[in-house]
Amino acid sequence: MMATIINPILPGxxxxxxxxxxGADYYIATSTFEWYPGxxxxxxxxLVNWTLVxxxxxxxxxxxxxxxxxxxxxWAPCLSHADGLFWLVYTDVKRLDGNFxxxxxxxxxxxxxxxxxxxxxxxxxxxxxPSLFHDDDGRKxxxxxxxxxxxxxxxxxxKHPSFDGxxxxxxxxAAGKLIGPVRNIFPGSAHGLVEAPHLYxxxxxxxLTTAEGGTGYDHAVTMARARRxxxxxxLHPLIHPITSKDAPGAVLQRSGHGQIxxxxxxxxxxxxxCSRPLPGTKRSPLGRETAIQxxxxxxxxxxxxxxxxxxPNVEVPAPGEAARLPAAAPxxxxxxxxxxxxxxxxxxxxxxxxxxxxSEQPGRLTxxxxxxxxSWFEQALVARRQEHFAFRAxxxxxxxxxxxxxxxGIVHYYNRHKFHFLAVxxxxxxxxxxxxMSCPAxxxxxxxxxxxALPIPLPPAGPVGLAMEIDGASEKLFYRTGQEWQALxxxxxxxxxSDEAGRGEHGSFTGAxxxxxxxxxxxxxxxxxxxxxxxxxxxT
Numbered sequence: 001m002m003a004t005i006i007n008p009i010l011p012g013x014x015x016x017x018x019x020x021x022x023g024a025d026y027y028i029a030t031s032t033f034e035w036y037p038g039x040x041x042x043x044x045x046x047l048v049n050w051t052l053v054x055x056x057x058x059x060x061x062x063x064x065x066x067x068x069x070x071x072x073x074x075w076a077p078c079l080s081h082a083d084g085l086f087w088l089v090y091t092d093v094k095r096l097d098g099n100f101x102x103x104x105x106x107x108x109x110x111x112x113x114x115x116x117x118x119x120x121x122x123x124x125x126x127x128x129x130p131s132l133f134h135d136d137d138g139r140k141x142x143x144x145x146x147x148x149x150x151x152x153x154x155x156x157x158x159k160h161p162s163f164d165g166x167x168x169x170x171x172x173x174a175a176g177k178l179i180g181p182v183r184n185i186f187p188g189s190a191h192g193l194v195e196a197p198h199l200y201x202x203x204x205x206x207x208l209t210t211a212e213g214g215t216g217y218d219h220a221v222t223m224a225r226a227r228r229x230x231x232x233x234x235l236h237p238l239i240h241p242i243t244s245k246d247a248p249g250a251v252l253q254r255s256g257h258g259q260i261x262x263x264x265x266x267x268x269x270x271x272x273x274c275s276r277p278l279p280g281t282k283r284s285p286l287g288r289e290t291a292i293q294x295x296x297x298x299x300x301x302x303x304x305x306x307x308x309x310x311x312p313n314v315e316v317p318a319p320g321e322a323a324r325l326p327a328a329a330p331x332x333x334x335x336x337x338x339x340x341x342x343x344x345x346x347x348x349x350x351x352x353x354x355x356x357x358x359s360e361q362p363g364r365l366t367x368x369x370x371x372x373x374x375s376w377f378e379q380a381l382v383a384r385r386q387e388h389f390a391f392r393a394x395x396x397x398x399x400x401x402x403x404x405x406x407x408x409g410i411v412h413y414y415n416r417h418k419f420h421f422l423a424v425x426x427x428x429x430x431x432x433x434x435x436x437m438s439c440p441a442x443x444x445x446x447x448x449x450x451x452x453a454l455p456i457p458l459p460p461a462g463p464v465g466l467a468m469e470i471d472g473a474s475e476k477l478f479y480r481t482g483q484e485w486q487a488l489x490x491x492x493x494x495x496x497x498s499d500e501a502g503r504g505e506h507g508s509f510t511g512a513x514x515x516x517x518x519x520x521x522x523x524x525x526x527x528x529x530x531x532x533x534x535x536x537x538x539x540t
Contacts, residue, residue, distance in 0.1 A: 077089060400526075
């Protein structure tokens with residue numbers, strides 16, 4: 001009996017999927033934006049079950065994002081395999097607002113997916129979403145969208161002229177540079193916002209898959225083909241073989257930006273990003289996720305969804321037999337090892353020793369309070385992705401603040417203007433207290449709200465347990481200093497910790513995280529020691 005793929009295959013913040021196959025092994029690389037280490041790579045042998053196996057960009061020579069604004073950093077990596085090496089192409093975006101993007105493109109290589117990954121070769125900065133195509137004659141071609149900062153921007157003629165087409169240039173790996181002419185090979189369709197190019201060759205045709213419509217609810221996969229790599233490219237009969245833009249009732253929304261892969265026996269699949277907004281809303285706390293669709297090559301030489309139409313399915317036939325791994329169970333992580341549990345990341349800095357330690361007190365994760373929560377430079381925040389619509393997260397910490405400028409606790413975090421922070425801090429009259437700091441999607445100012453009418457007094461010393469329960473748009477908070485959990489008499493809006501809240505669907509590109517945070521704006525680097533972290537899914 002054939003197995004079934006259930007989409008999304010990579011739930012939670014896992015956008016811009018680039019897929020490649022090496023023998024019987026499949027790998028998907030996804031964007032990580034301002035989260036460190038850079039790029040997530042998952043592995044599968046059946047397209048059904050996926051395991052995180054690598055984050056290749058681990059050191060300052062490869063990636064330093066201190067100062068990168070929210071939703072900048074690593075955009076749209078491309079993973080490929082050729083000449084006995086894995087090749088990873090990525091962008092480090094340094095600016096989001098205004099006319100400019102400041103997008104720098106690099107290539108790193110490794111003999112295996114686990115590494116060691118090389119120092120980067122700089123490629124160009126003409127635009128983002130780069131990819132590398134290895135042609136069957138041995139030549140390598142670099143493609144990326146080109147950003148036009150002097151255009152009239154969104155709403156101009158032609159539509160969205162800041163997205164100025166897809167550039168092609170040859171890459172000379174021995175020389176470590178681009179060579180030959182730069183060609184603009186594809187202007188996109190009338191849908192506009194052309195980006196995310198990937199090339200694929202079949203039966204003498206070069207197929208160019210791009211994304212269009214922006215990464216919101218008009219998103220789409222666009223396909224074109226040409227007999228020569230430099231074009232001219234003709235559009236797919238449907239223009240968009242995968243899109244949810246005209247299907248507001250579809251489960252998988254915002255579908256676009258993906259890549260073709262073939263199985264060893266010649267079956268064809270296409271990845272794409274998607275989101276699942278909360279019912280009755282256009283808010284997606286889990287961010288942009290990764291899905292995959294079974295496709296077929298028609299007699300006209302074009303790729304189509306195997307189930308017909310353009311709208312992606314949740315359930316998709318797998319290429320073969322596969323036993324589905326059991327549903328997610330509560331994950332309780334202690335901090336006894338020398339490295340963080342694999343699901344955790346931090347923000348921006350290649351110097352994690354400045355913000356946390358697993359050795360200063362063995363068995364504890366020690367966060368060193370640094371800059372304020374939401375800082376773009378050095379923020380002590382260690383967190384994991386929200387992967388379910390309903391879950392409970394718990395931690396216990398030892399923390400003795402001496403001023404209101406010091407705080408530590410559990411956080412539901414998107415970026416500097418979207419978070420809920422249940423924190424232990426200090427009050428001049430009450431001593432150690434519990435407070436709630438929220439930034440309820442207040443863009444661009446990022447002003448705090450304090451939902452508790454008064455801080456809650458805590459014992460002057462001893463561990464404090466903190467917990468969050470999220471169920472759709474509802475967020476409830478709990479604490480304990482003894483055996484019994486106490487509920488705070490408030491309910492927060494969890495839907496604010498989503499792509500679309502605040503700045504909107506085209507301004508925030510990551511997803512909700514839950515984790516541990518500390519800050520000390522006095523500059524004393526106060527220590528907060530976390531005993532464990534538990535993530536318990538309640539429903540998908």
